Amino acid sequence: MDITIHxxxxxxxxxxxxxxxxxxxxxxxVRNDAGYGEMRWITVGPPGQPGTxxxxxxxxxxxxxxxxxxxxxxxxMAKGTxxxxxxxxxxxxxxxxxxxxxxxEIVQEPTDQPYGVRDCAVRDPAGxxxxxxxxx
Numbered sequence: 001m002d003i004t005i006h007x008x009x010x011x012x013x014x015x016x017x018x019x020x021x022x023x024x025x026x027x028x029x030v031r032n033d034a035g036y037g038e039m040r041w042i043t044v045g046p047p048g049q050p051g052t053x054x055x056x057x058x059x060x061x062x063x064x065x066x067x068x069x070x071x072x073x074x075x076x077m078a079k080g081t082x083x084x085x086x087x088x089x090x091x092x093x094x095x096x097x098x099x100x101x102x103x104x105e106i107v108q109e110p111t112d113q114p115y116g117v118r119d120c121a122v123r124d125p126a127g128x129x130x131x132x133x134x135x136x
Contacts (some may be wrong), residue, residue: 004051007043010083010128011059011073015040017125018056025102026095028054054085059126077127084129092134096120110134 012018019042022028028044031053035041038058045053059077060070076082089095092110099122100106107121107129119133 006051007053007055008085009055009057010085010124011077011126012042012056013059013077013126015042015056015058018042019044021102021104021124022054022056025098025104027098080123080127080129082127084131087130087132088135089132090135092118092120092132095132 010018015038019030019033022042022044023030027047029047030042030044031050032043033040039061040056040058042056043053044056059073059082065073073082096110099120105123107123108119110118110120112118117133119131121129121131124130
């Protein structure tokens with residue numbers, strides 16, 4: 001069986017702030033930007049990897065989500081516990097400098113972990129945790 005990861009979903013609090021972070025700070029391509037105002041679905045992905053993407057979405061756009069669930073989602077996003085993603089790069093220090101220069105919220109500077117990887121952690125404008133691991 002041949003299965004790949006096509007896209008992952010991350011919520012945003014402000015679509016323009018998230019777009020600027022993924023496009024301008026991380027250097028991702030914008031592949032689609034559909035909708036309007038606060039109800040936009042923005043697809044971004046790493047250059048040269050057209051089969052891999054992140055879909056930035058309104059956090060509670062599903063009409064089946066209750067008001068209580070919307071409040072819970074908003075609270076979890078504010079704490080940074082709702083969503084996250086792991087990325088990888090051959091130049092962890094260079095990417096980390098871009099993140100720091102781009103005013104990303106730094107959670108952890110590049111660190112050699114006891115389980116064998118070197119990584120860092122930041123939060124995007126919505127509070128989503130992004131861990132970036134150095135490829136070896």
